[in-house]
Amino acid sequence: MTTPILxxxxxxxxxxxxxxxxxxxxxxxxxAGEVHAIMGRNGSGKxxxxxxxxxxEGYEVTEGQVxxxxxxxxxxxxxxxxxxxxxxxxxxxxxxxxxxxxxxLKAALNAQRKTRGEExxxxxxxxxxxxxxxxxxxxxxDMLKRPLNVGFSGGEKKRAEILQMALMQPSLCVLDETxxxxxxxxxxxxxxxxxxxxxxxxxxxVITHYQRLLNYIVPDRVHVFSDGRVVESGDxxxxxxxxxxxxxxxxxTAA
Amino acid sequence: MEQHIVKLTxxxxxxxxxxxxxxxADAKAALTEHGLPHRRIEEYHYTDLRTxxxxxxxxxxxxxxxxxxxxxxxxxxxxxVNGKLVHADAIDGVxxxxxxxxxxxxxxxxxxxxxxxxxxxxxxSISKSLNKPIHIAQVHAGADSVxxxxxxxxxxxxxxxxxxxxxxxxxxRGLRFADCAMDVAANSxxxxxxxxxxxxxxxxxxxxxxxxxxxANLRTFVTHANFQLxxxxxxxxxxxxxxxxxxxxxxxxxxxxxxDFTLNVNHAVPNTTSTESFKSIVRDRAxxxxxxxxxxxxxxxxxxxxxxxxxxxxxxxxxxxxxxxLEIFADDVLCAHGATCGELDADALFYLMSRGIPRAEAxxxxxxxxxxxxxxxxxxxxxxxxxxxxxxxxxAATE
Numbered sequence: 178m179t180t181p182i183l184x185x186x187x188x189x190x191x192x193x194x195x196x197x198x199x200x201x202x203x204x205x206x207x208x209a210g211e212v213h214a215i216m217g218r219n220g221s222g223k224x225x226x227x228x229x230x231x232x233x234e235g236y237e238v239t240e241g242q243v244x245x246x247x248x249x250x251x252x253x254x255x256x257x258x259x260x261x262x263x264x265x266x267x268x269x270x271x272x273x274x275x276x277x278x279x280x281x282l283k284a285a286l287n288a289q290r291k292t293r294g295e296e297x298x299x300x301x302x303x304x305x306x307x308x309x310x311x312x313x314x315x316x317x318x319d320m321l322k323r324p325l326n327v328g329f330s331g332g333e334k335k336r337a338e339i340l341q342m343a344l345m346q347p348s349l350c351v352l353d354e355t356x357x358x359x360x361x362x363x364x365x366x367x368x369x370x371x372x373x374x375x376x377x378x379x380x381x382x383v384i385t386h387y388q389r390l391l392n393y394i395v396p397d398r399v400h401v402f403s404d405g406r407v408v409e410s411g412d413x414x415x416x417x418x419x420x421x422x423x424x425x426x427x428x429x430t431a432a
Numbered sequence: 433m434e435q436h437i438v439k440l441t442x443x444x445x446x447x448x449x450x451x452x453x454x455x456x457a458d459a460k461a462a463l464t465e466h467g468l469p470h471r472r473i474e475e476y477h478y479t480d481l482r483t484x485x486x487x488x489x490x491x492x493x494x495x496x497x498x499x500x501x502x503x504x505x506x507x508x509x510x511x512x513v514n515g516k517l518v519h520a521d522a523i524d525g526v527x528x529x530x531x532x533x534x535x536x537x538x539x540x541x542x543x544x545x546x547x548x549x550x551x552x553x554x555x556x557s558i559s560k561s562l563n564k565p566i567h568i569a570q571v572h573a574g575a576d577s578v579x580x581x582x583x584x585x586x587x588x589x590x591x592x593x594x595x596x597x598x599x600x601x602x603x604x605r606g607l608r609f610a611d612c613a614m615d616v617a618a619n620s621x622x623x624x625x626x627x628x629x630x631x632x633x634x635x636x637x638x639x640x641x642x643x644x645x646x647x648a649n650l651r652t653f654v655t656h657a658n659f660q661l662x663x664x665x666x667x668x669x670x671x672x673x674x675x676x677x678x679x680x681x682x683x684x685x686x687x688x689x690x691x692d693f694t695l696n697v698n699h700a701v702p703n704t705t706s707t708e709s710f711k712s713i714v715r716d717r718a719x720x721x722x723x724x725x726x727x728x729x730x731x732x733x734x735x736x737x738x739x740x741x742x743x744x745x746x747x748x749x750x751x752x753x754x755x756x757x758l759e760i761f762a763d764d765v766l767c768a769h770g771a772t773c774g775e776l777d778a779d780a781l782f783y784l785m786s787r788g789i790p791r792a793e794a795x796x797x798x799x800x801x802x803x804x805x806x807x808x809x810x811x812x813x814x815x816x817x818x819x820x821x822x823x824x825x826x827x828a829a830t831e
């Protein structure tokens with residue numbers, strides 16, 4: 178059997194300097210080429226899981242392990258995780274005034290290449306790469322000239338995230354509530370962008386609390402998340418069932 | 433009569449002796465009576481020189497004709513070494529000469545020292561618009577010593593000119609004073625920059641006085657980065673209607689450096705406008721001070737003054753101290769001041785790192801983003817590049 182892209186084993190996480198435990202024993206295995214969805218109500222710890230995977234500071238792992246292609250993910254810094262092939266599409270992409278989008282994209286791509294011991298991209302190659310990816314996501318050139326995420330609409334921000342994902346060609350994509358703030362048209366563009374990146378060597382973890390996104394990005398497995406852990410796993414049908422019955426059926430509390 | 437008894441520090445006694453040697457008996461008497469400015473004098477509250485200036489060089493700077501290496505391609509060049517004019521390019525429409533100055537004494541002991549030590553005044557009169565900037569290399573040469581320069585720049589009606597001063601020096605514990613007075617004539621347009629390039633242990637006191645006449649336009653930009661202790665005192669007076677001035681400053685300090693910008697902008701006549709934009713980045717135990725006072729005279733209606741001071745703290749013990757003041761005596765004015773002070777945004781840092789950018793590089797990107805608009809107004813490519821290199825060098829030195 179080949180090594181899974183991601184293995185989360187009994188992961189317990191609390192907020193640093195607080196007693197509040199957020200993740201309470203997450204187990205999840207994501208094989209190469211598969212798309213898994215994590216569904217759960219607000220506050221169930223879904224976003225915390227995505228931050229912990231991406232290496233955000235301020236969390237403390239109290240128990241458990243995360244393996245990324247067999248390597249200990251939690252030992253790596255956020256930048257090293259990115260260079261190793263992990264990508265988090267943010268629920269709320271950060272606006273950074275004063276940093277031009279193109280400057281940022283070039284810095285990010287070249288930093289990853291440098292960490293991996295690869296040569297820097299030549300400017301014309303970089304420009305072409307960005308232009309092609311942007312066209313596919315219906316991102317106009319004006320948007321790329323603006324400071325990173327500044328003045329972008331909700332939909333533009335999400336498209337910019339998927340653009341970055343397309344450029345970085347990660348092995349693992351973690352999509353945190355990518356559907357939030359999107360209208361139907363934007364949802365379609367973003368989903369098409371994501372589906373275009375589906376590949377036998379690439380896995381995706383799609384975090385959402387609506388079934389709707391999964392009509393566009395059809396998952397291989399669905400995990401129901403409640404109170405900091407996975408309480409139920411199943412195939413695509415589980416999402417539909419969840420939509421029909423509500424979360425209460427699965428976590429034993431009223432909605 | 434109330435008797436002030438000040439026990440002078442060794443440094444004050446030393447400075448008094450040097451003033452005597454420089455022929456400034458009145459300044460010596462004032463210093464002996466009052467001592468150096470200290471924290472109970474409001475303008476020096478955050479820059480207590482009785483504490484900060486404990487050791488001073490034992491001698492006055494000697495004449496020195498060594499020319500420093502050129503820093504700018506194609507700029508006109510004037511070189512002042514230890515306060516004395518040693519070189520001036522022939523520039524069409526510009527007259528440069530050195531004249532004797534009468535020493536005078538006032539309330540501010542630092543200005544008294546400045547005047548007391550200066551042996552001559554270098555006058556630059558600009559009668560025609562310049563097609564290239566004038567670079568004034570202000571060099572403090574030789575062994576550790578006390579040096580002072582005095583500069584007066586006058587522009588004729590309607591001229592455009594850029595003047596860039598560099599404060600250079602290798603003497604590590606030097607103490608230097610530089611006084612610059614600019615008379616910005618009606619309809620003229622001047623850009624005045626001062627870049628400090630001292631040795632790390634240098635102490636520097638600068639006074640810039642500007643008189644702005646009708647429809648004059650002035651932009652100033654000063655850096656505080658290369659000294660142990662530095663203060664730039666800006667005094668601007670609007671004397672003619674329709675004049676505009678932008679005052680900007682960049683502070684980059686680390687270790688135990690101490691930098692002080694003190695501004696006094698007087699909108700004395702109606703219909704004048706100004707902006708004051710100062711950005712400070714400090715780390716380690718460095719201290720950046722910004723005191724900005726805007727005065728709007730009773731009949732100075734339609735004044736618009738916008739003051740902003742922003743600080744970025746990169747270490748827990750670094751400090752940015754800000755004191756903005758507005759004294760408005762007219763009723764139809766637009767004046768505002770703002771001050772921000774904070775650390776690098778942790779969310780922005782994580783976002784950049786999550787895209788594979790290592791921490792140091794991500795921090796640099798955010799620091800440069802913080803500074804971004806500060807250089808926008810500087811069109812000359814060589815100067816722009818020099819400022820950006822300065823920031824890069826500072827960032828590299830602290831990584």
